[in-house]
Amino acid sequence: MPVPDLTLLTDAALASGEIAMRFWRKDLHAWDKGGGQGPVSEADLAIDKMLCTEFGAARPDYGWLSEETDDDPARLACENVFIVDPIDGTRSFINGHENFSVSMAVAKAGEVTAAVVHLPAKGLTYAAAKGEGATLNGEPIRHNGNTEIRGARILASGSQTKSEMWVKRPPPIERHFRSSLAYRMCLVAQGRFDGMLTLRPTWEWDVAGGDLICREAGVSVTMRNGQVPKYNSATACFDGLIAATPVIHTGLLDHL
Numbered sequence: 330m331p332v333p334d335l336t337l338l339t340d341a342a343l344a345s346g347e348i349a350m351r352f353w354r355k356d357l358h359a360w361d362k363g364g365g366q367g368p369v370s371e372a373d374l375a376i377d378k379m380l381c382t383e384f385g386a387a388r389p390d391y392g393w394l395s396e397e398t399d400d401d402p403a404r405l406a407c408e409n410v411f412i413v414d415p416i417d418g419t420r421s422f423i424n425g426h427e428n429f430s431v432s433m434a435v436a437k438a439g440e441v442t443a444a445v446v447h448l449p450a451k452g453l454t455y456a457a458a459k460g461e462g463a464t465l466n467g468e469p470i471r472h473n474g475n476t477e478i479r480g481a482r483i484l485a486s487g488s489q490t491k492s493e494m495w496v497k498r499p500p501p502i503e504r505h506f507r508s509s510l511a512y513r514m515c516l517v518a519q520g521r522f523d524g525m526l527t528l529r530p531t532w533e534w535d536v537a538g539g540d541l542i543c544r545e546a547g548v549s550v551t552m553r554n555g556q557v558p559k560y561n562s563a564t565a566c567f568d569g570l571i572a573a574t575p576v577i578h579t580g581l582l583d584h585l
Contacts, residue, residue: 514539
């Protein structure tokens with residue numbers, strides 16, 4: 330009998346973390362992909378190859394969408410699809426920092442149903458299955474319930490709080506930063522921060538894992554237009570993403 334998708338993802342995430350740690354802080358071959366796509370390393374490709382092989386064998390009828398694999402439009406005809414970022418925060422990984430993650434999810438008919446975000450250098454594994462809650466290293470997590478937009482602790486890059494990014498003036502938040510989008514979302518789900526946002530085009534593989542973990546922890550997740558993201562789209566890209574406690578989420582949208 331096949332194991333549940335969440336079990337499959339968890340085992341694969343831990344194996345991916347072992348591969349990543351064999352390269353981390355070593356003499357790593359890395360290069361820029363060009364076209365504004367950012368860096369990639371031999372570790373990204375090694376993890377991608379392993380996951381594609383393992384998932385393909387375990388779920389041959391599932392589609393495949395990964396940052397490090399040329400896109401195959403055949404995934405659009407699949408009811409279920411794996412959405413993978415072998416290393417989210419590659420630049421952080423290359424520089425020897427801890428805040429990189431392995432992020433993976435299964436989406437069914439556009440909705441994420443199982444997800445794992447694993448940070449091997451920090452020993453953190455966030456996980457969720459639809460309707461079963463979110464966990465960190467096996468323990469339940471929940472958003473912090475903050476309702477005050479003024480001074481809210483929001484994870485975002487510096488450019489996201491510039492006035493030109495907002496229709497109204499930027500909200501009176503306290504900005505923080507982590508390199509991995511998936512990790513930012515998990516920190517909100519865990520209650521350590523009140524929200525995260527990115528107002529630029531956002532790839533599905535960067536946020537699919539964090540999406541379900543946030544939702545199962547009670548966090549509101551939408552695109553910048555307030556609509557719920559639908560995964561396995563033809564473009565595999567969203568118009569920004571906001572994840573925050575419900576009241577803070579409404580407050581952020583009100584400024585856009």
